[in-house]
Amino acid sequence: MPKRTMTLNLTDAEMGALERLSVRKDLTKTAVIRQALRLYQTVDSRIEKGEKLLFENDATKEKAELMLL
Amino acid sequence: MTRSVSHIYLLEVATGVGVEAELRDCIEEAQLIDWQTKWQPILIAAIKDLSRRGVARAQWPQSWHWDWRAKIAQMEGLIAFKGFSVICADVTQGLMRVDLNGLGRAPGQEGKPLVYVDYLEVAPWNRMDMGQTPRYKGVGTALLSAAVALSVEEDFRGRIGLHSLPQADRFYRDRCNMIDLGPDSGVQGLRYFEMTPEQARIFLKEEDEV
Numbered sequence: 001m002p003k004r005t006m007t008l009n010l011t012d013a014e015m016g017a018l019e020r021l022s023v024r025k026d027l028t029k030t031a032v033i034r035q036a037l038r039l040y041q042t043v044d045s046r047i048e049k050g051e052k053l054l055f056e057n058d059a060t061k062e063k064a065e066l067m068l069l
Numbered sequence: 070m071t072r073s074v075s076h077i078y079l080l081e082v083a084t085g086v087g088v089e090a091e092l093r094d095c096i097e098e099a100q101l102i103d104w105q106t107k108w109q110p111i112l113i114a115a116i117k118d119l120s121r122r123g124v125a126r127a128q129w130p131q132s133w134h135w136d137w138r139a140k141i142a143q144m145e146g147l148i149a150f151k152g153f154s155v156i157c158a159d160v161t162q163g164l165m166r167v168d169l170n171g172l173g174r175a176p177g178q179e180g181k182p183l184v185y186v187d188y189l190e191v192a193p194w195n196r197m198d199m200g201q202t203p204r205y206k207g208v209g210t211a212l213l214s215a216a217v218a219l220s221v222e223e224d225f226r227g228r229i230g231l232h233s234l235p236q237a238d239r240f241y242r243d244r245c246n247m248i249d250l251g252p253d254s255g256v257q258g259l260r261y262f263e264m265t266p267e268q269a270r271i272f273l274k275e276e277d278e279v
Contacts, residue, residue: 001073024180025180025181025182026181026182026226027182027224027225028224030224031182031223031224031225034223035169035170035182037148038148038149038169038170039149039170041147041148041149042147042149042170045146045147
């Protein structure tokens with residue numbers, strides 16, 4: 001699949017977060033950004049359809065809704 | 070959207086000869102028409118026959134109710150989902166939908182990204198569980214190889230995961246050497262299988278040699 005290139009300007013904190021995710025997820029930084037975009041689009045699409053994004057604590061079964069603004 | 074076509078070989082069981090087929094990284098209208106007009110009548114006839122003979126539902130082809138048109142409509146415009154198809158003799162021989170938002174569960178792979186195989190189905194005339202000799206062998210393996218290759222391309226190092234229908238458990242465990250992580254109560258009790266980067270490397274090497 002042909003790919004296009006862009007420059008991404010990040011703060012030190014954002015770059016730090018990207019680097020830590022890159023290590024934890026065993027991904028290149030580019031792959032982390034692409035993965036984040038896929039996930040964001042998936043979540044946004046479902047919220048657009050009226051669904052909610054919930055996190056559940058496996059131990060306590062407590063649920064929290066994540067609001068995307 | 071650019072479509073990619075790879076040339077692969079399937080084994081034509083009747084002749085024992087390898088025949089050329091296409092592996093496409095898309096599912097288009099022509100494939101859905103094949104599913105509707107060629108797969109569905111055979112599957113429906115088989116289900117009617119099994120029902121008439123009183124065969125237990127657990128032994129029916131377990132993907133018979135899958136609606137590929139709906140499954141493709143659900144992923145419209147979403148970059149996390151991709152479809153694949155195998156075409157031979159101008160007829161769709163297998164279909165697969167994958168989700169790139171999956172995360173690993175196997176020991177040492179927890180939380181790492183993988184290609185999750187949402188649905189994989191081969192045409193009814195290629196299925197062993199339809200009580201007949203399959204027409205072509207290698208369709209399921211070709212689709213699974215495409216999932217592994219996509220995982221490598223996406224920097225996921227070949228990791229893939231899937232929930233298997235009971236009739237396919239042996240294929241994923243024995244033929245594909247995936248790790249069986251047992252029944253998943255969150256997904257109708259289906260067994261969850263995963264392929265690690267090391268297993269993926271061996272799987273692709275073996276497929277290259279076939």
